[in-house]
Amino acid sequence: MESRRDGTSPTARILVDNDTGIDDALALAYLAACDHVELVAVTSTPGNVAVEQVAANNRALLDLCGRPDVPVLIGAREPLRIPLVTTPETHGPQGVGYAELPAPSSASHGTEVGAADDAVDFWIEAARAAPGELTALLTAPLTNFALALRREPRLPWLLKGAVIMGGSFNYQGNTTPTAEWNTHVDPHAAHEVYAAYGAAAAAGLAADQLPVVCALEATERFEMPPEVVTRLAAAAGCEAAELVRPGDPEGLRSRSSDPLVRYLSDALRFYFEFHRHYDQGYIAHVHDYFAAGVAAGTLEYRARPAVVDVETDSPLLIGTTVADYRGLWGRPANARVVAWNDPEAGFAELVDRLGAHARRLRHGE
Template sequence: MAERILFDNDTGIDDALALVYLLSRPEVELLAVSSTPGNVSAGQVARNNLALLQLCGRPEVDVAIGATAPLEIPLVTTPETHGPQGIGYAELPPPQRQVAAADAVGLWVEAARQYPGELTALITAPLTNFALALRKEPRLPQLLKQVVIMGGCYFYQGNTTPTAEWNTHVDPHAAAEVFAAFEGADEDRLPIVCALETTERIELHPDHVGRLAALAGCPEPELVLPGDPAGRRSTAALPLIRTLSDALRFYFEFHRRYDQGYVAHVHDVFAAAVAGGTAEYRTRAATVHVGTRPGPLVGTTVADFRGLWGRKPNARIVTWNDPPAVSDEVLGSIAGLARRLGTG
């Protein structure tokens, strides 16, 4: 049986890679992609999603927009991290389709009701749209088969503030609502949380891009090199390899600028592999609290693994994963898609 997935993202370089990976998996039935403001505005997220679906030969997949701002605080985007359009140096042609008439929140609720117990919700963005969907349909924790969230950090340094991860920091009020909605749910229905301590282990390097190209049969494997002039475009023959190379090059440069090396932490790819059922991982149930008060701890996520608060768990936090296996799986699968698509 196919894995039916509804994907909510804020595309984002690693969101883009996650979307392409899902499209490369024959056992994944991607029902729709909903667009949440985060790395870029909701409108730009939707344009990126439409263009990527078009590039991957899947223009029939609906793309919807829901919220255009976080629940209670102003939107802050990340052009320094993902580029002004959210996909680094990549240049995609304007999509030929428009966003769906239905908004993302209605799409979430309709899909969950149509496929009770069958739908996996994958969220690699701030939790704004999901929080609004829970307000509209409080039974989502029972209707959904599984929820996979990329967000938060626990006993681990944040990537936005010393204690906060980006997605949760953008809309902490939405995150707090989502975790509260799952408190007391059966353990197998609790969200699987892919937090920074495991997603930062999924690193790509320039040699991974070369390997991706080689696996796809692309004649130019050396596509991304440190020290090349900023903004150099890939000349790879395959459009998908060209796009991903140009996007990842920007991401490599960002991480090097912040003294993390010429690497890319592709957080959302791991979450996509979890949702698609292709990643090995272990989890531990916990009660998650999200800081929402203004100040230095806003967006901070705290996990009670020992029941000290006397509250029921509301999440399953990933405590172990296998980065080399994830990289092998993702690169091989995307290379196969690039090869099938050809030169376009």
């Protein structure tokens, strides 16, 4: 079993593909707070909301985080073969809960707001220009990545590695009884991605270039209580305590003087309320933050090699991910599935890193 933590590593150059999304937003804000992380680009995939809204969320959040230099691009407009289903009940109509962000500057992020940019070509060109240097962080349906692999089958060799938030292995799904959301939105894309890595593994791809898969059994261990928001505000140096409590009226908005704390508090409050509506308690599963920490090399994890495949035909099981850990299919491993992580240390890292960044932004540092 692989065990990894690269917190003292040099610069991590990351290509992010997301569908922002409350937990995507938390992950992106965290990466923007990491001094050792270079955000090469943020590409937008339809998922939690339509792709134009995803891109707008990404641009506005990066502006708020002091990163207007990061390119934000759009790729696919819909899944490969099935209609898009979004989740306003989970993430709100704009994808970021109760949070409100100003419209991003049209001069920021290297492109006009709303432009139909080709994220897929950008990924391929970036990987070709810096072979072995870029890590792909995929916290959305795998549509854009599947399209990139179609155009450039050598992408698994060109990338340093990939981190995928998606799937559910021997664990209850969060969209159907067996399927996780990202994979269920575009199961055909996920199937193509794992098939491409299977072909690459058979052709000799190095084990450390196989994707690290952060599935629900790992990400749901990152069960954020509202006290983490209070700790974050304190770490940011906010004078007033930021209290998000189960007894508060639903829809209550933050009055924090810190713009980033206020944004995250309002987004996460919606997420706490959603989880309570579904009898999970006043908590938030921050799936994508854990995946971001894996990509950044700041969070500890252990992973097992496996052959991963995705069901695409059965109406009952579509989007279900299956992992063969014992070699029963007779195929080489095409993924590394996370089997252990440390949520307590992960939340401490989040509070320290993001709190310090919010403080620097507020003081213009």
